[in-house]
Amino acid sequence: MLALPLTPPTSKSLANGALRKKLQGYVGFANLPNQVHRKSVKKGFNFTIMVVGESGLGKSTLVNTLFNAPLYPPKEHVPLSEESPKTVDIQVLSTDIEENGVRLKLNVVDTPGFGDFINNEESWKPILQTIESRFDAYLEQENRVNRSKITDTRVNACLYFIAPTGHSLKSLDIEFMKRLHNKVNLIPVIAKSDTMTNEEIVAFKERILLDIAHHGIKIYHALHYDCDDAETVNETKDVMSKIPFAIVGSDKLVETADGRQVRGRQYPWGIIEVDNEEHCDFVKLRQMLIRTHMEELKEFTNDIHYENYRTEKLIAMGFQQDNTVFREVDPLAKLEEERALHEAKLVKMEQDMKSVFQQKVQEKETKLTQSEAELYAKHKEMKDALEKQRLELEEKKRRIEQGRPLTPEKTKKKGFGFAAK
Numbered sequence: 001m002l003a004l005p006l007t008p009p010t011s012k013s014l015a016n017g018a019l020r021k022k023l024q025g026y027v028g029f030a031n032l033p034n035q036v037h038r039k040s041v042k043k044g045f046n047f048t049i050m051v052v053g054e055s056g057l058g059k060s061t062l063v064n065t066l067f068n069a070p071l072y073p074p075k076e077h078v079p080l081s082e083e084s085p086k087t088v089d090i091q092v093l094s095t096d097i098e099e100n101g102v103r104l105k106l107n108v109v110d111t112p113g114f115g116d117f118i119n120n121e122e123s124w125k126p127i128l129q130t131i132e133s134r135f136d137a138y139l140e141q142e143n144r145v146n147r148s149k150i151t152d153t154r155v156n157a158c159l160y161f162i163a164p165t166g167h168s169l170k171s172l173d174i175e176f177m178k179r180l181h182n183k184v185n186l187i188p189v190i191a192k193s194d195t196m197t198n199e200e201i202v203a204f205k206e207r208i209l210l211d212i213a214h215h216g217i218k219i220y221h222a223l224h225y226d227c228d229d230a231e232t233v234n235e236t237k238d239v240m241s242k243i244p245f246a247i248v249g250s251d252k253l254v255e256t257a258d259g260r261q262v263r264g265r266q267y268p269w270g271i272i273e274v275d276n277e278e279h280c281d282f283v284k285l286r287q288m289l290i291r292t293h294m295e296e297l298k299e300f301t302n303d304i305h306y307e308n309y310r311t312e313k314l315i316a317m318g319f320q321q322d323n324t325v326f327r328e329v330d331p332l333a334k335l336e337e338e339r340a341l342h343e344a345k346l347v348k349m350e351q352d353m354k355s356v357f358q359q360k361v362q363e364k365e366t367k368l369t370q371s372e373a374e375l376y377a378k379h380k381e382m383k384d385a386l387e388k389q390r391l392e393l394e395e396k397k398r399r400i401e402q403g404r405p406l407t408p409e410k411t412k413k414k415g416f417g418f419a420a421k
């Protein structure tokens with residue numbers, strides 16, 4: 001077996017109770033993302049998008065333009081004599097598209113008939129029912145004994161088409177968004193923005209955002225501002241600043257004055273290019289939906305909209321609420337909990353530091369008292385020695401004055417004569 005040198009754990013590496021060790025050789029689990037990637041590519045990806053808006057706002061054209069494929073067959077014109085639909089008629093279009101070997105199973109939920117009636121008060125109802133019935137289907141599969149194959153048809157994003165009126169939102173728009181914002185990731189778009197001037201678009205966007213804020217509508221907002229990669233953060237901020245996206249759809253190629261073939265719409269005065277960021281926000285919308293935020297839209301669907309729906313449903317069925325679920329999905333509560341933990345840790349650290357400081361002061365004091373006593377003893381010893389010396393000198397002085405010998409007479413020893421001079 002291969003023995004790998006591991007650095008010993010330090011007090012820092014033991015923080016949070018987790019033992020962190022730094023490897024000093026290559027093990028191979030850095031390949032995990034590639035394994036996940038290969039598996040996901042093999043399985044394919046699944047994405048469900050819903051398009052809602054009044055008839056003729058360019059929903060099918062935009063879906064074709066987004067995925068660069070004729071997903072919607074050319075429309076047959078309904079004879080005038082034919083009766084118009086009595087309710088919003090939900091239609092689903094599923095297709096597999098492939099790019100560089102990566103498969104995407106795309107489901108488009110279309111809502112013809114929305115806003116087409118004399119009384120549109122309840123136009124949102126069948127759409128809400130569709131979203132909820134998809135949550136129900138998922139919940140039912142999750143509760144099965146055998147859950148090995150779950151089909152996910154939950155709606156990941158809802159493109160809501162706003163007519164390019166240049167005024168404020170219509171009551172139909174507000175009603176729809178209010179009814180649906182807690183169930184799905186709402187992404188408002190200004191349809192056929194080529195019918196407005198740049199200044200009109202800027203003013204219309206402002207007005208729409210004010211209306212949305214005023215009515216407390218929650219539209220989709222990417223959260224990943226906290227990632228380390230500055231480029232991704234800027235990209236996300238840039239994309240978010242374009243909401244509501246002013247879009248132009250066209251699946252037709254037109255030739256520009258300089259001979260380029262582009263997807264666009266030709267007018268007597270020039271060409272509007274769909275893929276030109278100076279002409280409209282289509283590129284930004286596509287970037288967000290397909291390139292940068294598809295996975296996050298799916299995460300939001302699962303972690304927020306579905307989780308809320310599931311909780312409500314289970315409570316209604318008499319199940320007890322597990323509060324840890326809320327704690328996990330509520331980022332604010334989690335943040336608050338982390339803050340409290342952090343503060344408690346700081347208080348503990350402060351107390352530890354205080355007690356270490358006190359202990360050190362105590363030790364120092366004992367040492368000082370000890371050396372003071374030692375110094376005192378030494379001082380006393382030296383003082384005594386000096387006193388002794390002084391007495392001896394005084395004795396000598398006295399002897400000299402009295403003419404006596406400096407050293408006391410020694411006892412005469414046998415055989416030796418000793419006489420004082």
Ligand SMILES: Nc1nc2c(ncn2[C@@H]2O[C@H](COP(=O)(O)OP(=O)(O)OP(=O)(O)O)[C@@H](O)[C@H]2O)c(=O)[nH]1
Nearest residue numbers: 054055056057058059060061112192194247248249
């Ligand atoms: N000016 C302009 N026209 C557009 C745009 N997108 C689509 N159209 C045209 O608008 C008409 C209706 O487009 P569709 O894509 O069929 O609209 P829809 O919303 O799917 O219509 P329904 O299926 O009836 O709900 C077509 O003639 C399109 O060519 C756009 O961005 N600008």
